[in-house]
Amino acid sequence: MPFDFSQSHFVLFGLPTTFALDRAVLDTAYRKLQAEFHPDRFAAADDAQKRLSLQIATRVNEAYQTLKSPLARARYLLQLNGVDTQEDTNTAMPVDFLMQQMEWRETIADAKTQRNVDELEELNRQLAEEITELTVELAELLDEQHAWSDAATAVRKLRFLEKLNDEIGNAIEAVLF
Amino acid sequence: MAYSEKVLDHYENPRNVGAFEKGDDTVGTGMVGAPACGDVMKLQIKVGADGVIQDAKFKTYGCGSAIASSSLVTEWVKGKTLDEALTIKNTAIAEELALPPVKIHCSILAEDAIKAAVEDYKKKHG
Numbered sequence: 001m002p003f004d005f006s007q008s009h010f011v012l013f014g015l016p017t018t019f020a021l022d023r024a025v026l027d028t029a030y031r032k033l034q035a036e037f038h039p040d041r042f043a044a045a046d047d048a049q050k051r052l053s054l055q056i057a058t059r060v061n062e063a064y065q066t067l068k069s070p071l072a073r074a075r076y077l078l079q080l081n082g083v084d085t086q087e088d089t090n091t092a093m094p095v096d097f098l099m100q101q102m103e104w105r106e107t108i109a110d111a112k113t114q115r116n117v118d119e120l121e122e123l124n125r126q127l128a129e130e131i132t133e134l135t136v137e138l139a140e141l142l143d144e145q146h147a148w149s150d151a152a153t154a155v156r157k158l159r160f161l162e163k164l165n166d167e168i169g170n171a172i173e174a175v176l177f
Numbered sequence: 178m179a180y181s182e183k184v185l186d187h188y189e190n191p192r193n194v195g196a197f198e199k200g201d202d203t204v205g206t207g208m209v210g211a212p213a214c215g216d217v218m219k220l221q222i223k224v225g226a227d228g229v230i231q232d233a234k235f236k237t238y239g240c241g242s243a244i245a246s247s248s249l250v251t252e253w254v255k256g257k258t259l260d261e262a263l264t265i266k267n268t269a270i271a272e273e274l275a276l277p278p279v280k281i282h283c284s285i286l287a288e289d290a291i292k293a294a295v296e297d298y299k300k301k302h303g
Contacts, residue, residue: 088282091209091289098208101217105238156212163215 001037001049003056008080009063019077019142021067030064070135071162074142074155083148085155097157104164112171120175124168131161180241181275187245192252195234197221205298207290211282216243220290222254222262224298230254230262235290242280246270246287259295 010017013029035041037060042053066072075085104123111119134157141151180188196219197204203224210217216239223232233251237244249270254262270276270284 087212089285091211091286092293093208093210093212095208098210098217098219101210101215102219102236102238105217159212160210160215167215 001052001056003037003052003059005055005059009067009076012060012063013067015067017077017080019070019074019139021073023068026064026067030060033060070138071155071158074138074151074158077142078148078152078155081146081148083152085152087156087159090156093153093156093160097160101160101164105167108164108167108171112175115175117172117175120168120172124165124172127161127164127168131158131165134158134161180245183274184241184245184276187248187274188241191235191244191248193232193234193248194236196236197223197232197234202301205294205296205301207293207295207297209286209289209293211239211243211286213282214239214243216240216283216286218243218247218286218290220247220250220287220294222291222294222298224259228258230257230259239286240280240283242274242276242283243286245274246276246283247290249273250287250291254291259298262291263295265291 008017012033013026015021015026015029034057037053037056039050039054039057042050045053066076075087078085104127108120108123111123134154138151138154138158141147141154201223205222205224207220207222208218216237218235218237218239220235221233222230223234225231233254235247235251237247250265253265265288267281267284267288270287271281274284276284
């Protein structure tokens with residue numbers, strides 16, 4: 001069972017090392033590796049082989065989850081280039097971005113208080129647009145400009161937007177159920 | 178996870194919530210955010226001619242610990258010079274509020290907010 005644990009997730013799935021991703025190619029490659037190294041296939045093998053197949057299957061899953069999510073993929077790509085996204089430590093975001101975040105939070109809180117699901121759905125739609133725009137920007141920063149530091153800022157922004165996405169979802173649930 | 182009594186006190190009766198009038202040049206404003214949890218904190222200090230912080234206000238979107246941390250530091254910075262305010266460490270905030278390890282980032286946010294507010298004030302005043 002030859003397997004190179006030092007290869008990157010991109011190499012593992014035979015993908016180019018870019019943020020742009022052909023999801024169909026990823027899914028196909030994932031299913032193939034998953035079938036190849038599934039622990040069930042090693043039920044009759046010795047313990048060392050069983051352990052190794054489990055380790056490989058775990059790595060394949062982790063790699064798939066990482067590349068599937070745009071946020072995790074961007075973070076991983078930056079990590080490969082030696083850049084830490086500092087999501088836990090860097091609190092200095094552009095002021096206009098933070099003002100916007102405050103406005104989002106206020107609007108969500110108001111719509112929730114008024115139990116206005118239409119407004120919340122509309123906010124969800126607007127947020128989806130912002131996430132798409134930011135993802136396009138991230139692709140440009142990573143794949144074309146190789147502007148790692150700006151890309152790390154974009155990752156931190158995306159993290160805020162995903163949090164907003166959760167909050168809108170929670171607010172809608174709280175109103176409906 | 179249970180909040181400490183001090184966190185609950187600040188959370189339920191936050192001190193100094195609000196904002197100063199826009200355009201007041203004796204005011205320094207610090208805005209910071211924590212990507213990991215989405216918390217956003219705005220902290221303002223009003224500085225007297227003697228360089229002592231007379232008043233402070235905050236607005237925070239986040240969990241109870243983030244609100245309590247910002248409420249606490251608005252009390253702490255009052256009566257301090259800018260340099261004294263800069264010595265406030267997140268560890269002291271976390272200790273005062275008995276924050277659990279997963280909430281330490283809230284106290285870091287509050288420390289960074291003070292620094293950003295002081296920096297903004299200094300920038301305005303050369």
